[in-house]
Amino acid sequence: MVSVIVASPPVFGETVPMLEFAAGLVRRGHSVTALLGSRFAESARAAGARYVPLPENADYDDRLLLGANPERNALPPGPEQFNWDLTNVFVAGMNGQHEAVQRLLDEEPDAALLCTSLFVGAWPVALGAPGRRPRRWVSVAAAAICAGDDATTVFGPLPGLRGEEAVRAHRAANAEFHAMLTSTTSAARDRLTELGATEPVPDFYTAVYSLPDVVAALTVPEFDFPRVAPTPAFTYAGILPPHPGNDPRKPPWWDELDGERPVVVVTQGTTANGDLTQLLEPTLLALADMDVLVIATVCRDVSALGIDPPANARVAEYVPFDSLLPRADLLITNGGAGGTQTALAAGVPVVMCGTTEEKPMNAARVAYHRLGIDLKTATPSREQIVEAVTTVLGDPSYREAVRRVSASYAAHDPITTVEALLR
The missing domain is CATH 3.40.50.2000 (Glycogen Phosphorylase B;)
Structure with missing residues:
Protein backbone atom coordinates (compact mmCIF):
# COMPACT_ATOMS: atom_id res chain seq x y z
CA MET A 1 0.00 0.00 0.00
CA GLY A 238 -3.27 7.16 -22.30
CA ILE A 239 -6.58 8.71 -21.26
CA LEU A 240 -9.05 7.94 -18.53
CA PRO A 241 -12.38 6.53 -19.67
CA PRO A 242 -15.23 9.04 -19.81
CA HIS A 243 -17.10 9.32 -16.54
CA PRO A 244 -20.40 7.43 -16.77
CA GLY A 245 -23.57 9.40 -16.14
CA ASN A 246 -25.42 9.05 -12.86
CA ASP A 247 -28.83 8.96 -14.52
CA PRO A 248 -29.51 5.52 -16.04
CA ARG A 249 -32.45 6.85 -18.03
CA LYS A 250 -31.83 7.61 -21.69
CA PRO A 251 -33.17 10.83 -23.25
CA PRO A 252 -36.48 10.36 -25.10
CA TRP A 253 -34.68 10.79 -28.44
CA TRP A 254 -32.06 8.09 -27.74
CA ASP A 255 -33.56 5.61 -30.21
CA GLU A 256 -32.92 8.11 -33.00
CA LEU A 257 -29.20 7.30 -32.66
CA ASP A 258 -29.82 4.24 -34.81
CA GLY A 259 -27.40 4.95 -37.65
CA GLU A 260 -30.10 6.01 -40.07
CA ARG A 261 -28.39 9.38 -40.52
CA PRO A 262 -25.02 10.71 -39.35
CA VAL A 263 -24.87 11.93 -35.76
CA VAL A 264 -22.99 15.18 -35.13
CA VAL A 265 -22.28 16.14 -31.50
CA VAL A 266 -21.47 19.74 -30.60
CA THR A 267 -20.26 21.08 -27.27
CA GLN A 268 -18.45 24.07 -25.81
CA GLY A 269 -17.28 22.07 -22.81
CA THR A 270 -17.80 22.66 -19.11
CA THR A 271 -16.03 26.02 -18.69
CA ALA A 272 -16.03 28.10 -21.89
CA ASN A 273 -19.78 27.87 -22.35
CA GLY A 274 -20.78 31.31 -21.12
CA ASP A 275 -21.50 32.54 -24.66
CA LEU A 276 -23.28 29.91 -26.71
CA THR A 277 -23.31 32.20 -29.74
CA GLN A 278 -19.63 31.37 -30.29
CA LEU A 279 -20.03 27.77 -31.43
CA LEU A 280 -23.10 25.88 -30.25
CA GLU A 281 -25.81 28.11 -31.68
CA PRO A 282 -24.03 28.72 -35.04
CA THR A 283 -23.60 24.96 -35.43
CA LEU A 284 -27.29 24.29 -34.83
CA LEU A 285 -28.25 26.91 -37.39
CA ALA A 286 -25.58 25.87 -39.92
CA LEU A 287 -26.59 22.21 -39.91
CA ALA A 288 -30.37 22.79 -39.79
CA ASP A 289 -30.81 21.87 -43.47
CA MET A 290 -28.36 18.96 -43.56
CA ASP A 291 -29.45 15.33 -43.35
CA VAL A 292 -27.77 14.80 -39.98
CA LEU A 293 -28.93 14.47 -36.38
CA VAL A 294 -27.29 17.12 -34.21
CA ILE A 295 -26.86 16.48 -30.48
CA ALA A 296 -25.98 19.66 -28.58
CA THR A 297 -24.69 19.26 -25.02
CA VAL A 298 -24.94 22.66 -23.33
CA CYS A 299 -23.22 21.71 -20.02
CA ARG A 300 -25.46 24.27 -18.31
CA ASP A 301 -29.19 24.90 -18.11
CA VAL A 302 -30.68 24.47 -21.58
CA SER A 303 -32.63 27.70 -21.09
CA ALA A 304 -29.34 29.48 -21.84
CA LEU A 305 -29.81 28.59 -25.51
CA GLY A 306 -30.83 31.76 -27.31
CA ILE A 307 -32.48 30.10 -30.33
CA ASP A 308 -35.15 27.52 -30.95
CA PRO A 309 -33.45 24.21 -31.82
CA PRO A 310 -33.94 23.21 -35.47
CA ALA A 311 -36.01 20.12 -36.25
CA ASN A 312 -32.91 17.93 -36.70
CA ALA A 313 -31.36 18.94 -33.34
CA ARG A 314 -31.69 17.53 -29.85
CA VAL A 315 -30.46 19.68 -26.96
CA ALA A 316 -29.52 18.45 -23.49
CA GLU A 317 -27.76 19.91 -20.48
CA TYR A 318 -25.50 16.87 -20.36
CA VAL A 319 -25.23 13.50 -22.07
CA PRO A 320 -22.57 11.02 -20.87
CA PHE A 321 -19.91 10.80 -23.57
CA ASP A 322 -19.26 7.15 -22.75
CA SER A 323 -22.73 6.34 -24.08
CA LEU A 324 -23.07 9.04 -26.73
CA LEU A 325 -19.77 9.08 -28.63
CA PRO A 326 -19.80 5.41 -29.75
CA ARG A 327 -23.02 6.32 -31.60
CA ALA A 328 -21.60 9.54 -33.10
CA ASP A 329 -19.97 10.23 -36.47
CA LEU A 330 -18.40 13.61 -35.68
CA LEU A 331 -17.67 15.89 -32.72
CA ILE A 332 -17.58 19.67 -33.09
CA THR A 333 -15.77 21.12 -30.08
CA ASN A 334 -13.87 24.13 -28.82
CA GLY A 335 -10.99 21.76 -28.26
CA GLY A 336 -10.34 20.84 -24.65
CA ALA A 337 -7.94 17.91 -24.33
CA GLY A 338 -10.37 15.68 -22.44
CA GLY A 339 -13.33 15.89 -24.81
CA THR A 340 -11.18 15.83 -27.94
CA GLN A 341 -9.27 12.72 -26.96
CA THR A 342 -12.37 10.96 -25.63
CA ALA A 343 -13.89 11.35 -29.09
CA LEU A 344 -10.75 10.05 -30.81
CA ALA A 345 -10.59 7.08 -28.46
CA ALA A 346 -14.20 6.30 -29.43
CA GLY A 347 -13.22 6.42 -33.12
CA VAL A 348 -14.91 9.77 -33.80
CA PRO A 349 -13.24 12.51 -35.95
CA VAL A 350 -13.35 16.09 -34.68
CA VAL A 351 -13.82 19.63 -35.93
CA MET A 352 -11.81 21.96 -33.71
CA CYS A 353 -12.91 25.53 -32.92
CA GLY A 354 -10.72 26.77 -30.05
CA THR A 355 -8.32 29.69 -29.59
CA THR A 356 -7.84 29.95 -25.82
CA GLU A 357 -5.70 28.12 -23.21
CA GLU A 358 -4.07 25.03 -24.74
CA LYS A 359 -6.88 24.45 -27.25
CA PRO A 360 -4.88 25.63 -30.31
CA MET A 361 -2.23 23.03 -29.45
CA ASN A 362 -4.85 20.29 -29.38
CA ALA A 363 -6.24 21.55 -32.68
CA ALA A 364 -2.76 21.58 -34.22
CA ARG A 365 -2.37 17.91 -33.32
CA VAL A 366 -5.72 17.06 -34.88
CA ALA A 367 -4.72 18.79 -38.12
CA TYR A 368 -1.20 17.31 -38.15
CA HIS A 369 -2.48 13.74 -37.87
CA ARG A 370 -5.55 14.35 -40.10
CA LEU A 371 -7.95 13.33 -37.34
CA GLY A 372 -10.35 16.09 -38.33
CA ILE A 373 -10.25 19.77 -39.25
CA ASP A 374 -8.93 22.79 -37.36
CA LEU A 375 -11.03 25.85 -38.21
CA LYS A 376 -8.55 28.10 -36.33
CA THR A 377 -11.32 30.19 -34.80
CA ALA A 378 -13.60 30.04 -31.77
CA THR A 379 -16.40 31.70 -33.70
CA PRO A 380 -16.76 29.86 -37.01
CA SER A 381 -19.19 31.03 -39.66
CA ARG A 382 -22.07 28.87 -40.83
CA GLU A 383 -20.24 28.34 -44.11
CA GLN A 384 -17.10 27.12 -42.35
CA ILE A 385 -19.10 24.69 -40.23
CA VAL A 386 -21.01 23.25 -43.19
CA GLU A 387 -17.86 22.85 -45.25
CA ALA A 388 -15.97 21.15 -42.41
CA VAL A 389 -18.82 18.75 -41.59
CA THR A 390 -19.34 17.90 -45.26
CA THR A 391 -15.63 17.29 -45.77
CA VAL A 392 -15.07 15.05 -42.74
CA LEU A 393 -18.24 13.01 -43.20
CA GLY A 394 -17.53 12.59 -46.91
CA ASP A 395 -13.86 11.60 -46.68
CA PRO A 396 -13.28 8.17 -45.10
CA SER A 397 -9.56 8.89 -44.61
CA TYR A 398 -10.37 10.95 -41.52
CA ARG A 399 -12.17 8.08 -39.79
CA GLU A 400 -9.44 5.65 -40.85
CA ALA A 401 -6.78 7.87 -39.26
CA VAL A 402 -8.87 8.10 -36.09
CA ARG A 403 -9.19 4.30 -35.95
CA ARG A 404 -5.41 3.97 -35.82
CA VAL A 405 -5.16 6.42 -32.92
CA SER A 406 -8.13 4.81 -31.19
CA ALA A 407 -6.29 1.49 -31.08
CA SER A 408 -3.41 3.15 -29.23
CA TYR A 409 -5.74 4.65 -26.63
CA ALA A 410 -7.25 1.20 -26.05
CA ALA A 411 -3.79 -0.25 -25.39
CA HIS A 412 -3.03 2.14 -22.51
CA ASP A 413 -4.18 1.91 -18.88
CA PRO A 414 -3.42 5.20 -17.11
CA ILE A 415 -4.32 4.08 -13.59
CA THR A 416 -2.01 1.05 -13.78
CA THR A 417 0.74 3.24 -15.26
CA VAL A 418 0.46 5.90 -12.57
CA GLU A 419 0.22 3.29 -9.78
CA ALA A 420 3.54 1.85 -10.94
CA LEU A 421 5.13 5.32 -11.14
CA LEU A 422 4.14 6.07 -7.53
CA ARG A 423 6.03 3.10 -6.07
Missing part, protein backbone atom coordinates in the same frame (compact mmCIF):
# COMPACT_ATOMS: atom_id res chain seq x y z
CA VAL A 2 1.17 3.49 -0.87
CA SER A 3 0.11 6.66 0.94
CA VAL A 4 -0.74 9.21 -1.75
CA ILE A 5 -1.66 12.90 -1.68
CA VAL A 6 -3.80 13.55 -4.77
CA ALA A 7 -3.87 17.28 -5.50
CA SER A 8 -5.17 19.71 -8.10
CA PRO A 9 -5.95 23.39 -8.51
CA PRO A 10 -9.73 23.89 -8.16
CA VAL A 11 -10.33 23.83 -11.92
CA PHE A 12 -12.92 21.37 -13.22
CA GLY A 13 -10.86 20.04 -16.12
CA GLU A 14 -7.82 19.57 -13.88
CA THR A 15 -9.69 18.07 -10.91
CA VAL A 16 -11.91 15.50 -12.62
CA PRO A 17 -8.98 13.32 -13.79
CA MET A 18 -7.49 13.43 -10.30
CA LEU A 19 -10.79 12.25 -8.80
CA GLU A 20 -10.65 9.30 -11.19
CA PHE A 21 -7.09 8.51 -10.12
CA ALA A 22 -8.08 8.84 -6.47
CA ALA A 23 -10.95 6.39 -6.92
CA GLY A 24 -8.79 3.96 -8.88
CA LEU A 25 -6.01 3.98 -6.28
CA VAL A 26 -8.50 3.51 -3.44
CA ARG A 27 -9.98 0.49 -5.25
CA ARG A 28 -6.47 -0.98 -5.42
CA GLY A 29 -5.97 -0.64 -1.69
CA HIS A 30 -3.93 2.55 -1.42
CA SER A 31 -4.44 5.27 1.19
CA VAL A 32 -5.49 8.47 -0.60
CA THR A 33 -5.80 12.01 0.72
CA ALA A 34 -7.46 14.38 -1.76
CA LEU A 35 -6.26 17.98 -1.55
CA LEU A 36 -8.84 19.72 -3.74
CA GLY A 37 -11.13 22.72 -4.03
CA SER A 38 -14.18 22.90 -1.76
CA ARG A 39 -16.67 22.35 -4.61
CA PHE A 40 -15.17 18.87 -5.09
CA ALA A 41 -15.42 17.73 -1.45
CA GLU A 42 -18.40 15.44 -1.96
CA SER A 43 -16.86 13.88 -5.08
CA ALA A 44 -13.58 13.22 -3.25
CA ARG A 45 -15.36 11.46 -0.41
CA ALA A 46 -17.45 9.47 -2.90
CA ALA A 47 -14.17 8.28 -4.42
CA GLY A 48 -13.22 6.85 -1.03
CA ALA A 49 -10.51 9.41 -0.31
CA ARG A 50 -9.92 11.42 2.82
CA TYR A 51 -10.80 14.96 1.79
CA VAL A 52 -8.66 17.96 2.78
CA PRO A 53 -9.70 21.38 1.43
CA LEU A 54 -7.28 23.71 -0.27
CA PRO A 55 -6.63 26.80 1.88
CA GLU A 56 -8.88 29.75 1.22
CA ASN A 57 -6.13 31.64 -0.62
CA ALA A 58 -5.80 28.75 -3.10
CA ASP A 59 -9.50 27.92 -3.48
CA TYR A 60 -11.89 29.56 -5.93
CA ASP A 61 -14.69 28.78 -8.36
CA ASP A 62 -13.16 28.42 -11.81
CA ARG A 63 -16.56 29.01 -13.42
CA LEU A 64 -16.37 32.60 -12.17
CA LEU A 65 -12.64 33.10 -12.60
CA LEU A 66 -12.48 31.68 -16.13
CA GLY A 67 -15.95 31.50 -17.61
CA ALA A 68 -17.58 34.74 -16.50
CA ASN A 69 -14.75 37.11 -15.64
CA PRO A 70 -15.00 40.49 -17.41
CA GLU A 71 -11.31 41.28 -16.81
CA ARG A 72 -10.24 38.04 -18.47
CA ASN A 73 -12.82 38.18 -21.23
CA ALA A 74 -11.71 41.69 -22.19
CA LEU A 75 -8.32 40.28 -23.21
CA PRO A 76 -7.88 38.98 -26.75
CA PRO A 77 -7.34 35.24 -27.12
CA GLY A 78 -3.66 34.48 -27.39
CA PRO A 79 -0.62 35.41 -25.27
CA GLU A 80 -2.34 38.04 -23.10
CA GLN A 81 -5.21 35.78 -22.06
CA PHE A 82 -2.94 32.75 -21.72
CA ASN A 83 -0.61 34.64 -19.37
CA TRP A 84 -3.62 35.91 -17.40
CA ASP A 85 -4.92 32.37 -16.97
CA LEU A 86 -1.61 30.87 -15.91
CA THR A 87 -0.87 33.70 -13.48
CA ASN A 88 -4.29 34.20 -11.90
CA VAL A 89 -5.60 30.65 -11.97
CA PHE A 90 -2.48 28.58 -11.30
CA VAL A 91 0.51 30.59 -10.05
CA ALA A 92 -1.70 32.57 -7.65
CA GLY A 93 -2.42 29.44 -5.63
CA MET A 94 1.23 28.56 -4.99
CA ASN A 95 1.51 29.82 -1.40
CA GLY A 96 -1.63 28.08 -0.18
CA GLN A 97 -0.84 24.88 -2.05
CA HIS A 98 2.69 24.81 -0.63
CA GLU A 99 1.44 25.30 2.94
CA ALA A 100 -1.18 22.56 2.55
CA VAL A 101 1.27 20.06 1.06
CA GLN A 102 3.75 20.73 3.88
CA ARG A 103 1.08 20.15 6.54
CA LEU A 104 0.16 16.82 4.95
CA LEU A 105 3.81 15.76 4.64
CA ASP A 106 4.36 16.65 8.30
CA GLU A 107 1.55 14.17 9.09
CA GLU A 108 2.84 11.50 6.70
CA PRO A 109 6.48 12.12 5.69
CA ASP A 110 6.54 9.01 3.49
CA ALA A 111 3.59 10.10 1.33
CA ALA A 112 3.86 10.38 -2.44
CA LEU A 113 2.38 13.31 -4.33
CA LEU A 114 0.19 12.80 -7.38
CA CYS A 115 -0.91 16.13 -8.81
CA THR A 116 -1.75 17.83 -12.06
CA SER A 117 1.11 19.46 -13.90
CA LEU A 118 -0.30 22.93 -13.11
CA PHE A 119 -0.43 22.31 -9.37
CA VAL A 120 2.58 24.36 -8.26
CA GLY A 121 2.54 23.61 -4.53
CA ALA A 122 5.61 21.35 -4.72
CA TRP A 123 7.72 23.81 -6.68
CA PRO A 124 9.13 25.82 -3.74
CA VAL A 125 10.83 22.87 -1.97
CA ALA A 126 12.03 21.47 -5.30
CA LEU A 127 13.79 24.80 -5.86
CA GLY A 128 15.44 25.03 -2.45
CA ALA A 129 12.77 26.44 -0.13
CA PRO A 130 12.57 24.97 3.38
CA GLY A 131 10.26 22.00 3.77
CA ARG A 132 9.72 18.34 3.09
CA ARG A 133 9.85 16.71 -0.31
CA PRO A 134 7.29 14.00 -1.10
CA ARG A 135 8.75 10.50 -1.29
CA ARG A 136 7.78 10.45 -4.97
CA TRP A 137 6.31 13.25 -7.07
CA VAL A 138 4.26 12.20 -10.10
CA SER A 139 2.78 14.98 -12.19
CA VAL A 140 -0.19 14.31 -14.46
CA ALA A 141 -0.36 16.44 -17.62
CA ALA A 142 -4.09 16.57 -18.30
CA ALA A 143 -3.87 19.32 -20.93
CA ALA A 144 -1.85 19.54 -24.13
CA ILE A 145 1.90 19.05 -23.80
CA CYS A 146 3.37 22.56 -23.97
CA ALA A 147 6.91 21.48 -24.73
CA GLY A 148 8.91 21.51 -27.92
CA ASP A 149 12.28 20.08 -28.82
CA ASP A 150 14.62 20.06 -31.81
CA ALA A 151 12.03 18.18 -33.89
CA THR A 152 8.95 20.25 -33.10
CA THR A 153 7.45 23.39 -31.65
CA VAL A 154 4.57 23.31 -29.17
CA PHE A 155 2.30 23.76 -32.20
CA GLY A 156 3.97 21.07 -34.30
CA PRO A 157 6.94 20.74 -36.68
CA LEU A 158 7.59 23.73 -38.92
CA PRO A 159 6.79 22.76 -42.52
CA GLY A 160 9.30 22.60 -45.34
CA LEU A 161 12.44 22.40 -43.18
CA ARG A 162 14.96 19.60 -42.76
CA GLY A 163 18.23 18.87 -40.98
CA GLU A 164 20.08 21.62 -39.16
CA GLU A 165 17.80 24.28 -40.64
CA ALA A 166 14.81 22.62 -38.95
CA VAL A 167 16.66 22.27 -35.65
CA ARG A 168 17.60 25.97 -35.60
CA ALA A 169 14.08 27.03 -36.52
CA HIS A 170 12.47 24.83 -33.85
CA ARG A 171 14.86 26.10 -31.19
CA ALA A 172 14.08 29.69 -32.11
CA ALA A 173 10.31 29.07 -32.08
CA ASN A 174 10.49 27.30 -28.73
CA ALA A 175 12.51 30.15 -27.24
CA GLU A 176 9.87 32.56 -28.55
CA PHE A 177 7.15 30.50 -26.84
CA HIS A 178 8.94 30.72 -23.49
CA ALA A 179 9.49 34.45 -24.00
CA MET A 180 5.76 34.87 -24.66
CA LEU A 181 5.15 33.63 -21.10
CA THR A 182 7.69 35.93 -19.43
CA SER A 183 5.08 37.59 -17.22
CA THR A 184 3.88 34.19 -15.94
CA THR A 185 7.44 33.09 -15.22
CA SER A 186 8.11 36.38 -13.40
CA ALA A 187 5.01 35.93 -11.25
CA ALA A 188 6.12 32.41 -10.34
CA ARG A 189 9.64 33.62 -9.49
CA ASP A 190 8.25 36.33 -7.20
CA ARG A 191 6.22 33.80 -5.22
CA LEU A 192 9.06 31.32 -5.08
CA THR A 193 11.36 34.02 -3.70
CA GLU A 194 8.77 34.83 -1.02
CA LEU A 195 8.71 31.17 -0.01
CA GLY A 196 12.48 30.90 0.25
CA ALA A 197 13.49 29.20 -3.01
CA THR A 198 17.23 29.47 -3.58
CA GLU A 199 17.77 27.75 -6.94
CA PRO A 200 17.32 29.38 -10.35
CA VAL A 201 13.72 29.26 -11.56
CA PRO A 202 13.33 27.87 -15.07
CA ASP A 203 10.87 29.18 -17.62
CA PHE A 204 7.34 28.31 -16.53
CA TYR A 205 6.73 25.31 -18.78
CA THR A 206 10.30 24.10 -18.40
CA ALA A 207 9.57 23.92 -14.67
CA VAL A 208 6.25 22.16 -15.32
CA TYR A 209 8.00 19.24 -17.04
CA SER A 210 11.42 19.19 -15.32
CA LEU A 211 10.73 19.59 -11.60
CA PRO A 212 8.60 16.47 -10.87
CA ASP A 213 10.21 13.05 -10.59
CA VAL A 214 8.11 11.90 -13.53
CA VAL A 215 5.39 13.34 -15.77
CA ALA A 216 2.52 11.12 -16.88
CA ALA A 217 0.86 12.73 -19.88
CA LEU A 218 -2.79 11.81 -20.42
CA THR A 219 -2.34 11.14 -24.11
CA VAL A 220 -0.68 8.67 -26.49
CA PRO A 221 2.35 9.09 -28.77
CA GLU A 222 0.06 8.95 -31.81
CA PHE A 223 -1.62 12.18 -30.67
CA ASP A 224 1.64 13.96 -29.98
CA PHE A 225 4.09 15.54 -32.39
CA PRO A 226 7.23 13.59 -33.35
CA ARG A 227 10.05 14.33 -30.95
CA VAL A 228 13.79 13.74 -31.06
CA ALA A 229 13.65 11.88 -27.76
CA PRO A 230 11.16 12.36 -24.92
CA THR A 231 12.93 12.71 -21.58
CA PRO A 232 13.27 9.54 -19.47
CA ALA A 233 10.98 11.13 -16.87
CA PHE A 234 8.13 11.48 -19.37
CA THR A 235 5.50 8.77 -19.84
CA TYR A 236 2.53 8.54 -22.20
CA ALA A 237 -0.23 7.13 -20.00
